[in-house]
Amino acid sequence: MAETDAASDYPSIDPSTFDLIVLGTGLPESILAAAASSAGKSVLHLDPNPFYGSHFSSFLLHSFSSFLHSHHPTASEQPPPSTPIDAGEFSVADLKTRPLYSHIEISSYSETLDTSSRGFSIDLSGPRILFCADPVVDLMLKSGASHHLEFKSVDASFVYREGKIWPVPDSREGIFKDRSLGLTEKSQLMRFFKLARGHLGLAEEGGEERRVSEEDLESPFVEFLQKQRLPPKIKSMILYAIAMADYDQEDPVACKKQIKTKDGMESLALYHSSVGRFHNAPGAFIYPIYGQGELPQAFCRCAAVKGALYVLRMPVTSLLLDKEYGHYKGVRLASGQDLFSHQLVMDPSFIIPQSVSSPSLDMPHEGSYLTEVRNTPSPLMKVARAVCITRGSIQPDFSNLLVVYPPRSLLPEQVTSVRAVQLSSNVLVCPPDLFVIYLSTLCDNADQGKEALQAAMSSLLVLPRESSKHGTPEVNEDIKVETKPDLLWSALYVHDLTEVLSDTVCSCPMPDGNIDYRDLLKSTTMLFHKMYPQEQLFPEAVVSENTEDDKASID
CATH class of the missing domain: 3.30.519.10 (Guanine Nucleotide Dissociation Inhibitor, domain 2)
Structure with a gap:
């Protein structure tokens, strides 16, 4: 009787068959839902939480702490793998979640700080900012998500x-005005920026467009900077505050990701294009009002406009699998309702059951058949x-x-x-x-x-x-x-x-360690094209002809 009462608390969803079902409203999932909807796919977007954003959310202060602890491991052992249960026409594999946050330390040092204040909006995946010329900004303009953001x-x-x-100087004027730089350092930095602009085809009229050699472009960026005889302070600014290198570029043993010169020059181009792109954002970076959690919500609104169906507070308990081969067929909700789709996208909280196999195989296949989209x-x-x-x-x-x-x-x-x-x-x-x-x-x-x-x-x-x-x-x-x-x-x-994995059942990544969203957008775009190779990302969207209207969203 109790189970019947619990099931009645959830709404019935109609229709019951979709092109795509998405579990979780994180930023990658929300972009995929909006892109699929824009491509004419029928999309059902579910989230067990009462809010949008999942691991890309912004929270009130007390809710922030509660969310972290709710995803904290409570036992030393991982949940055992689920075994599909024969349930009539389909096999049913329980959908389990994994703890994602650990070593949580929360401390309050002020008796006067009101932790229940609604004035806080705390990002779960901070720090995050966007380059003004970031591809994600272009995507927001292209998709219409920018209309829902400031x-x-x-x-x-x-x-x-x-x-x-x-x-960190962000322009020629900034270099000249910077009192922390000596005359020699200013001259060296100006000379390097002039070289970079020439290589990128941005030299001023009548200026020399010097191209960096192919040999240098394939060499480590740190070696190229050393060849330019840049002082350590300037080199450090370029490597870590503009190119945003994660690892010590001068230690080949400790460096797990060395930046090549061509990648460094692309970062310089992005930085240069970002400075002054919007008339009321003179620097290179912007941040969304109310927090990063506004980004997935904006893409969810775009998807809803295109016909996507949204249901929050709707847990999914299991996957429905083809009995013979273990191919994915649909999901079972906490209400007991079965829904079906050609594709399933899940946020990283969910563990893909090992019993899910690829429909691209003609013969039964034990274990998952998942394609790694991105080297993480x-x-x-x-x-x-x-x-x-x-x-x-x-x-x-x-x-x-x-x-x-x-x-x-x-x-x-x-x-x-x-x-x-x-x-x-x-x-x-x-x-x-x-x-x-x-x-x-x-x-x-x-x-x-x-x-x-x-x-x-x-x-x-x-x-x-x-x-x-x-x-x-x-x-x-x-x-x-x-x-x-x-x-x-x-x-x-x-x-x-976490890795990005794709097949008919796809898993989106956790927020990465970057300051921006470029890598995340790249992996999300690749995942979309893996799912729908014949479709374009937001094919019907057109960038507004009134650029001032677009710039007005950057307050």
Whole structure:
């Protein structure tokens, strides 16, 4: 009787057959749903949560803590693999979830901080910002998602080196005005940017368009920068604050991903194209008002306009499989209703049952048949993240800013970059006079990642019972840093990176360790074309002819 009552709490869904069913409303899943709907596919988008965004959501402060703990491992063993059950016409394989967040530490240091305030909107996958010329921005303009979003400019970016915080010039004027650069450094940086612009075909009229040789383009970017005789400070800015390198590019042993010169030049092109793209966002970066959780919601709205059906608070309990070969056929909801589709996309919380096999095979196949769409980091690679709430800005003259800590800048054993983004109440993520700071770094294990984050936090903030282990960083006087702000609340946590897998049952990735969404969009686009090789991404969408209307969304 109780099961019947529980089932009656869920609505019946009609129709019962779709081209695509999507489980979870994270950003990759939402882009796929919107793209499929735009291509004329019938789409059902489900989420067991009462909110949109899944692992790309923005939360109220108390809800943020609750979500982390709800996805924390409660047992040392993983759930056993499900065995399909014979249920009439189909076999039924239970759909299980896996814990994704671990080593959670949440601390409150202020009795006056109202953790129940609705003035907070905390990103789960921070820090994240977008280049103004980011492909995701172009996709939002193309798909119409930009009509549901507003952005603010990130005021400035900095790089941390030798105990000092240095501004990253974002234009020729910025280089000339930067008092932290000497005349020689300004000349060297201008000469390099002139070379980069010439290679990219952006030289000024009458200027020389020098092309970088193919040999240099295939060489490590760090070696190319050394050939240009750039000083260490300038080289560090280019590698880690513009090209956004994750690993120590000068240590071939520790570096798991070395940037080639051609990739570095592409990053320079993106950075250059981003500066001043929108008239009211003079810098290279923007951030969505109300938080990153607005992005998946915007794509969900686009999908709904094209006919996608949305049902929140709807758990899926199992997959329906063909009895003979184990091919995917549909899903069973918590209500007991069976729904069918040609394709299924799931967020990374779900474990694809091993009994699912590929319909491309003519013979039975034991185990899953899944195609890896993208080479991701090692399964053991993790992302350590931190969220801090402070009273006062890192830099009194700036509200929203980026700070990059290159490898080895904080600790001798630090082999990956640490990135920090500070946001203020002018992007509506916290109450007035407070600030939210996000930090993240790639790591092999939780201790390594959290040690790097705590060192970065110590360099920026006054920590309760702060250890003198890392010392107090020297501050560049030109940046006018007077005192470090007090830490009121913090959260540290770790999650694994997951692979993108595709077949008739597809698994989307967890948020990666990047500061932007370029890699995520690339893998999502590849997944869409794997599912629908004859379709284009948003074929019916046309970029607005009124560019001022588009720019108006960047407040």
